Amino acid sequence: MITDKPRVLIVDDEKGLRLGTKRLLENEDYIVETAENGTEGIIKGTEKEFDLAIIDLKMPDIEGLEVLKEIKKHRPHTICFIATAFASYDTAIEATRLGAYSYIPKPFSPEELLFQLEKGYKQRILLLETENLKREREEQLVELSHEKSRLSAIINTINNGVLVINKTGELVYFNNSAVRLFNLHDVEMGDLILEKLPNEVSELFKTLINESGEKSYSIQLEIKPNRELIVEAFFERITGEDGDLRGVVIAIRNISEFKKIELVRNQFVSMVAHELKTPISAVLGYLRIILDETVNITEEKEEEYQARSIIRLEGLLTLVNDLLDISRMELGTKQREIVELDLKEVINNTLVFLEFDLKKKGIDVNKDFDNGDLLINADNDEITRLFTNLLSNAIKYNKENGLLNIIIDKSKNYIKTQIIDSGIGLKPEEKDKLFQQFFRAKNSKTRGISGTGLGLSIVKQIVETYDGKIEVESEFGKGTTFNIYLPINK
Amino acid sequence: MSLIAIIDDDPDIIEATSLVLNAKGYEVVTANNPVDGYTIIKEKKPDLIILDVMMDEPDDGFFLAQKLRREKIDIPILMYTSVSKAVGFEFGEGELVPVNDFVEKPISPEQLVQKVENLLI
Known part of the structure; x- marks a missing residue:
């Protein structure tokens, strides 16, 4: 955590230096803790996170480099300084390898120390921000990949087919239902799919690709003959942020059952129309003859035709009543006692x-x-x-x-x-x-x-x-x- | 004078159609089913056949027309169809149904006479 006041750990076996530095830094608004040897330094430096640590290289119990190593192992974002009077090239390299940020040569002036610590603290903040950004990005990536697999799981399980084709005619995405509903065989992502699709679909795809505007289309297709499989396909263009066409998404719905019901209903209506028309034709025929002055009929015949007309109309009435009964029974609106x-x-x-x-x-x-x-x-x-x-x-x-x-x-x-x-x-x-x-x-x-x-x-x-x-x-x-x-x- | 055969299972339609044609001076023979219809065509050799498409079966008239044509009987046929849509047949000219004209029931006497005259020329 970045707090307003930087937190510093001083690990040094030299009491005077320890306390002097503590006082100096506290005056500069640092929060300071100290450790008087390497062992204590490791305990304090690992049990909680300091922004900065100043570690003396030479201590009687544990070497400064060991302390540095332990702190870095558990708290990799703590900025560590090695303070030493015996700076050698080798130890400098080793300290850097173990993750020290910088050297502070002993003895140091207050200005020098504060300058180094400030620099280190800025580094620490930068480090933490980077870390935060990195974590956020990782979280987003994880979320995105979840989202993607979730989405494809959803799309794959729905009964409707989904097919995405880019503008060069390559298959970019499809689900199982699309394969089934278009009766496709051996399709893979990246296939040039147009020749495998029903002709009407390819034609409509080309129309959509070649015209501008926001029109969307749908067509009904008999995929398997004798009404075994009839589908409705909806075409929608996909555009990029610039508004340019990227491809076309086709959503496919199985409408076979709906079509069957529609057929039964149409047949019923046709049958009813025919049954109604037959007696009407007969009665009309008689009435026209009775009124037609060019046709001569006896009075007896005229009466016979009127009687026949009545019989046919009574039949028609029975039919209409039967139809009403059927409709009431089917709708469940018949009143029963x-x-x-x-x-x-x-x-x-x-x-x-x-x-x-x-x-x-x-x-x-x-x-x-x-x-x-x-x-x-x-x-x-x-x-x-x-x-x-x-x-x-x-x-x-x-x-x-x-x-x-x-x-x-x-x-x-x-x-x-x-x-x-x-x-x-x-x-x-x-x-x-x-x-x-x-x-x-x-x-x-x-x-x-x-x-x-x-x-x-x-x-x-x-x-x-x-x-x-x-x-x-x-x-x-x-x-x-x-x-x-x-x-x-x- | 021309002889016209009317083949229809509805006795009232036969009666009314016969009267109209008689009044115009045509002679008429009738049958109320495809079997009798075939017989009167063979026996009387009419000049025109008015044939209902739907008798005992929804397509009886259709099959009778085909049978006649197969036997090279090319008497003009005027087909009565109140049912073209009902039985799912789509009739087109020369297509499967070898008849010369269609009329949709009900038909007015004037229309009927005009159709008959056209076919008898």
Whole structure:
């Protein structure tokens, strides 16, 4: 520590000189301690740090040079003077080698001593400052190298790719994700990377290098075909302090999942648009004919077309309601009133509602219900909707005068409802797609059966809402069985 | 007088289209699926085919058109497409879909007649 007052240690076996020097220096605002022999000199000089030390060369116990050596060993920044009346060339060299700052020949005048000590003290301050600077610099270097390795660790672990290319097209930095997301092989720092990168990336790099300004760019690229890997790359220029372009950093993000969702959404929107457009086209066609004076139709025909238009519009309305239901269920905004429901009652009520259709097609209904309580906790509208969709399918896709069996069993945790029809049945490939939105089994046998293609996807959603399960068994031409499992109310 | 075949699985579209074309003096034969459609084309040899792209399968009309062309039947085809985007097909001229023109449903009687007249010249 540099204090305001320089601290001096005088090591000398000659009492008069010791005390005289002490008094002299104290008058000059030094803090002085003394040691009367070499042993004491070593103890005092090493146990705490003095700015300066004046060491007598010849002492009875330990030589001054030994004391110098010990002090320097433990306190390298203490400025040491060797005081001697017998200055020889050899000892001078030895003393310097051991780290003495200077010689003070005995006897010395006060001016001479003070001049030397002042010089030494300045040296000491310089030394300490240098030392401080050195330490600070070292600390900064250590910190910097930590920072650098930390940063590269961070960059290497993030999922986004980072790639830095200098303006001559050399790869300056990259992380693992960049290699993965651009599907690169065998890349190293310093590679001329442009030819290994996707064409669009190289082109955009060249654009950025060749134009001035602060524009940044991004592009989307299909790296692996069939949407397996789609990435978005962001380009940003790197400039030096002078504003000149040094290179380009490219950040790469995997957007494959996002693109998949986008595709599904677009397909859904297209399907909805198509399903809405079909009945609108039909109704528009009829209305235009009715209004077209160049087309002559009988009054009977006109009424028929109006009736057909109403049927198509009713179908359209059903479709819109189905879509709204699906949307509410998906968003979770559907209001539910959970009550205790008796499945027997729900199914019997649904059959009453469908009686007209049953009679029209001559369907024979058989019921085999478990005798015990068949209770579940659910929203009445939803469960009614579930069985209405399934039972009306079992009628629509049944044969004329076909059979409809409804069996309800209960196990420990679930109530199992089986709805068995003797209808058209499903081909294996149709079975797989059955619960997809807008899927409708289309073949010569289903032609003329109307529907939105949403009924079973709604059924599945309702069943899953209540932690239930639905299975389908079917044989083409023979009939279809739906097994619905709903958690029992205990 | 020219004979036009309409192949579409929507009975209401067949009805309305037939009426419009009848009123303009065209004769019409119809089918509501690709199999019957193929049969009436072979039997009646119409002068023009109006073909819906999406029947039992989303691309039935497309395959029927290809089949006809493979058999060197080059009767002009006007394809009804309310679905080009829905099924992910991008139709371009001469590209895979060997038809002469497209119309997007719904179409007004005037537009329909004009398209038909163009193809029959």
